Amino acid sequence: MRRKHCCSCGKRLSVSKFYRNKYNGDGYQSKCKECQRLYYHSHKEQRKEYQRRYQAGVRRTGEHRYKASSAVYKRPSFKKGEFSAKSIQRMTPEKMIEAINIKLAI
DSSP: OOEEEOTTTOOEEEGGGEEEOTTSTTSEEEEEHHHHHHHHHHTHHHHHHHHHHHHHHHHHHOTTOOOOOHHHHSOOOOOTTTSOHHHHHHOOHHHHHHHHHHHHHO
């Protein structure tokens, strides 16, 4: 039976006492199930407070919604070689509007 060292309590336990984690090299969490539960419950209030602050910020600023101007969706027809497809894809909405305004001014 394979055994693993818990980084939190320092005990050497069977791998059945650890949760699975496909991102770790050995396929298991670094903390045993008991230590993981203790950590989860001891930080419950911190998680709630973080969520409250995050949600208050999102509701206040509206960051969770992306409202682009209608000009962004009306992509201009650039001359061949003027802009590459990749450069247009990488443009932020502000840059796209600026490029449209430059094109219309010419």
